[in-house]
Amino acid sequence: xxxxxxxxxxxxxxxxxxxxxxxxxxxxxxxxxxxxxxxxxxxxxxxxxxxxxxxxxxxxxxxxxxxxxxxxxxxxxxxxxxxxxxxxxxxxxxxxxxxxxxxxxxxxxxxxxxxxxxxxxxxxxxxxxxxxxxxxxxxxxxxxxxxxxxxxxxxxxxxxxxxxxxxxxxxxxxxxxxxxxxxxxxxxxxxxxxxxxxxxxxxxxxxxxxxxxxxxxxxxxxxxxxxxxxxxxxxxxxxxxxxxxxxxxxxxxxxxxxxxxxxxxxxxxxxxxxxxxxxxxxxxxxxxxxxxxxxxxxxxxxxxxxxxxxxxxxx
Ligand SMILES: Nc1ncnc2c1ncn2[C@@H]1O[C@H](COP(=O)(O)OP(=O)(O)OP(=O)(O)O)[C@@H](O)[C@H]1O
Ligand SMILES: O=P(O)(O)OC[C@H]1O[C@H](OP(=O)(O)OP(=O)(O)O)[C@H](O)[C@@H]1O
Numbered sequence: 001x002x003x004x005x006x007x008x009x010x011x012x013x014x015x016x017x018x019x020x021x022x023x024x025x026x027x028x029x030x031x032x033x034x035x036x037x038x039x040x041x042x043x044x045x046x047x048x049x050x051x052x053x054x055x056x057x058x059x060x061x062x063x064x065x066x067x068x069x070x071x072x073x074x075x076x077x078x079x080x081x082x083x084x085x086x087x088x089x090x091x092x093x094x095x096x097x098x099x100x101x102x103x104x105x106x107x108x109x110x111x112x113x114x115x116x117x118x119x120x121x122x123x124x125x126x127x128x129x130x131x132x133x134x135x136x137x138x139x140x141x142x143x144x145x146x147x148x149x150x151x152x153x154x155x156x157x158x159x160x161x162x163x164x165x166x167x168x169x170x171x172x173x174x175x176x177x178x179x180x181x182x183x184x185x186x187x188x189x190x191x192x193x194x195x196x197x198x199x200x201x202x203x204x205x206x207x208x209x210x211x212x213x214x215x216x217x218x219x220x221x222x223x224x225x226x227x228x229x230x231x232x233x234x235x236x237x238x239x240x241x242x243x244x245x246x247x248x249x250x251x252x253x254x255x256x257x258x259x260x261x262x263x264x265x266x267x268x269x270x271x272x273x274x275x276x277x278x279x280x281x282x283x284x285x286x287x288x289x290x291x292x293x294x295x296x297x298x299x300x301x302x303x304x305x306x307x308x309x310x311x312x313x314x315x
Pocket of ligand 2 (some may be wrong): 042174192193
């Protein structure tokens with residue numbers, strides 16, 4: 001099939017083709033009932049149930065395509081958006097709008113130095129060698145730091161400022177200090193395992209990142225964009241909340257309300273037993289165990305937690 005000729009009337013949605021965000025994005029599309037079949041090695045897939053096409057691109061390139069308006073929607077890391085904007089600042093018509101925090105792919109872009117070395121503060125790296133895959137963010141970070149430190153020390157005499165050198169490497173950034181190429185690095189940290197294994201410690205955070213849904217400034221079909229965004233938001237909310245139901249004495253409803261206020265209000269149903277009601281409320285999944293303990297303490301019984309398949313509600 002000549003896929004390219006099928007793209008004209010379709011909204012384009014960019015998804016990371018590999019790496020940390022890829023599978024989570026596929027799960028999100030599946031949960032949003034966006035149906036597609038990707039042919040082996042093809043980076044474009046037509047969506048069967050919407051006038052939409054998925055374009056599989058490197059996470060780092062997605063802000064460029066969306067920012068230039070070539071692609072309408074995209075998922076990538078906030079770190080990648082920030083790196084792109086450090087080179088191409090957004091204008092009124094170009095650049096991306098972040099419309100949803102997807103709450104996965106959480107990591108921090110951090111300045112790291114050898115754990116047993118003499119450097120404790122990022123200011124001590126000024127004039128030294130820094131290695132990173134995020135050269136534009138690192139440049140912006142260290143130029144600002146130089147401005148602040150040297151501006152104050154030398155009345156802004158730029159000739160006498162030792163410039164921090166920022167060098168690009170595409171991967172295994174954490175090896176740069178041990179190999180003698182760098183005095184410090186700027187790299188992503190999630191669990192911190194890579195950093196610790198390389199004998200490094202973090203001394204500053206440049207960007208806090210999660211995966212984000214981004215939109216071009218002028219999408220081709222705003223109505224379809226809104227529909228897709230509502231579906232994705234529904235899946236994210238469903239992952240964050242559970243439905244809690246329990247039975248309790250009517251006289252304890254006020255105490256119950258303070259523990260499970262619900263998103264808008266409680267659903268209270270009269271039970272076929274004098275003085276008893278059943279209550280239903282959405283609760284944050286991360287708080288669910290604590291909430292069940294507190295409900296038990298005030299006399300609630302038959303407490304059930306139910307997984308939400310999907311939602312249409314504000315997060
Ligand atoms: N350890 C991590 N934990 C969580 N999220 C991460 C982690 N590493 C990267 N990410 C997120 O995933 C995005 C893509 O990174 P990843 O290294 O998976 O991409 P990639 O396309 O495979 O790139 P490369 O080929 O340069 O390794 C990052 O920009 C960041 O937002
Ligand atoms: O804090 P952690 O959980 O250990 O994760 C951080 C590591 O993950 C990323 O690298 P990736 O595994 O993508 O490999 P890369 O070095 O080839 O980029 C990042 O560049 C760090 O090295």
